[in-house]
Amino acid sequence: MNLNWQAVIDQLPTMLKASVIxxxxxxxxxxxxxxxxxxxxxxxxxxHWWIKALPFAYIFFFRGTPLLIQIFLIYQGLGQFxxxxxxxxxxxxxxxxxxxxxxxxxxxxxxxxAEIVRGAIAAIPKGELEAADAIGMSKSQKIxxxxxxxxxxxxxxxxxxxxxxxxxxxxxxASMTLAELTYTAKNLGAKNYLHIEMYVAAGxxxxxxxxxxxxxxxxFENHINKHKRYVPPTT
Amino acid sequence: MFDLQGYGPILLKGTWLTIxxxxxxxxxxxxxxxxxxxxxxxxxxxxxxxxxxxxxVVRGVPxxxxxxxxxxxxxxxxxxxxxxxxxxxxxxxxxxxxxVAALSIMFGAYATEVFRMAVxxxxxxxxxxxxxxxxxxxxxxxxxxxxxxxxxxLPGLGNLTLVLLKDTALVSLIGLQDLMYYAGRAAQSTxxxxxxxxxxxxxxxxxxxxxxxxxxxFEWRAxxxxxxxxxxxxxxxxxx
Numbered sequence: 001m002n003l004n005w006q007a008v009i010d011q012l013p014t015m016l017k018a019s020v021i022x023x024x025x026x027x028x029x030x031x032x033x034x035x036x037x038x039x040x041x042x043x044x045x046x047x048h049w050w051i052k053a054l055p056f057a058y059i060f061f062f063r064g065t066p067l068l069i070q071i072f073l074i075y076q077g078l079g080q081f082x083x084x085x086x087x088x089x090x091x092x093x094x095x096x097x098x099x100x101x102x103x104x105x106x107x108x109x110x111x112x113x114a115e116i117v118r119g120a121i122a123a124i125p126k127g128e129l130e131a132a133d134a135i136g137m138s139k140s141q142k143i144x145x146x147x148x149x150x151x152x153x154x155x156x157x158x159x160x161x162x163x164x165x166x167x168x169x170x171x172x173x174a175s176m177t178l179a180e181l182t183y184t185a186k187n188l189g190a191k192n193y194l195h196i197e198m199y200v201a202a203g204x205x206x207x208x209x210x211x212x213x214x215x216x217x218x219x220f221e222n223h224i225n226k227h228k229r230y231v232p233p234t235t
Numbered sequence: 236m237f238d239l240q241g242y243g244p245i246l247l248k249g250t251w252l253t254i255x256x257x258x259x260x261x262x263x264x265x266x267x268x269x270x271x272x273x274x275x276x277x278x279x280x281x282x283x284x285x286x287x288x289x290x291x292v293v294r295g296v297p298x299x300x301x302x303x304x305x306x307x308x309x310x311x312x313x314x315x316x317x318x319x320x321x322x323x324x325x326x327x328x329x330x331x332x333x334x335v336a337a338l339s340i341m342f343g344a345y346a347t348e349v350f351r352m353a354v355x356x357x358x359x360x361x362x363x364x365x366x367x368x369x370x371x372x373x374x375x376x377x378x379x380x381x382x383x384x385x386x387x388x389l390p391g392l393g394n395l396t397l398v399l400l401k402d403t404a405l406v407s408l409i410g411l412q413d414l415m416y417y418a419g420r421a422a423q424s425t426x427x428x429x430x431x432x433x434x435x436x437x438x439x440x441x442x443x444x445x446x447x448x449x450x451x452x453f454e455w456r457a458x459x460x461x462x463x464x465x466x467x468x469x470x471x472x473x474x475x
Binding site: 070073164171185189190195199207210 | 401
């Protein structure tokens, strides 16, 4: 079997340009998804049923259905409604594959992040929250100063997995003909009948990106959980 | 609002294909996972490296890329193998089996890790105890290790099954006529994409809910200790 690796080298600039779009999608949905996910996670941890009912339904829907459907619901589905077509956001946002991809990935990952946040909040030792109450912190002070910083430290390993999943999920943007890495690989492969070479090249780029994400998070985790390695000086 | 305009039966047909695809891929994937875990635990250097490469590559590469690679690239590969053994005609990879291959390879990579961790969870003393009773390794695995392994592995496998079920939607992009594919067709011809995609989403939601319930049931069945504890608590009545 003669594989044409020269073609891969020739197409490398195109592939790298496409991976920039992939990286943009991942970064944007990670940041936005984290913000939405933390809000949903906090609401979901509430003791009152009327507060946690809505985030529960949200999480149930977005975790129970395929990401591909969520993408199509937003990219094609929203056009079914006249009031969205009339709105100012239609042309610049909802008609653009790029923004629809970011919206879909953000909504999807927020549901998973919300569960991670809920788990992390549940894992904070109860005494620390009681101590915050005991010294008279208000509710918002307790959330800002104790719950969130502690939860972030606990949830980093799970969150790094989630970022890898977004990276892998970003390939689905290819289904709306957005020229990211997978779509470009498919196109170049089909045009020159170089399927195997182009998919292998794209796969290697994805592996490198996943590897960078994992190393970045390991460094960040070491930094943020410094207190765990603190050894009190012995005298 | 949920007037399916005559597309109901065809969506059901797609749902049936989605279920078949899920079950077949699950079975093949479980076998791959067991083989992968066996390779990782075998202590044979070359088998361990192969299994390592398998799990690292599959877990770091997008599912959609895998599906495309196996469908388009696999075709080229088959053609090559066919020409090597002297078969001159055209080979065509069936979409269904391309889908099964992609989904089960992905399931198998994650299942390998689940099985490996479950086996490592069993105390070493049990292997030694079985050996001292004169059990052969294969007997030890069948009578001692496997029954206990499931208990630890089931929750992880349940999650993987949910991921697998949702990933079946990807095969619609290589033209396999599953639920997602027909929902897209109906959306196109009726100009009501939101309606049909939300109907398909609800069907997927129902399927994932059923899988979740089944998994809770299996976990309960696999855990005699928990059942015994509950029966005990019941027989004691209100005594604390």
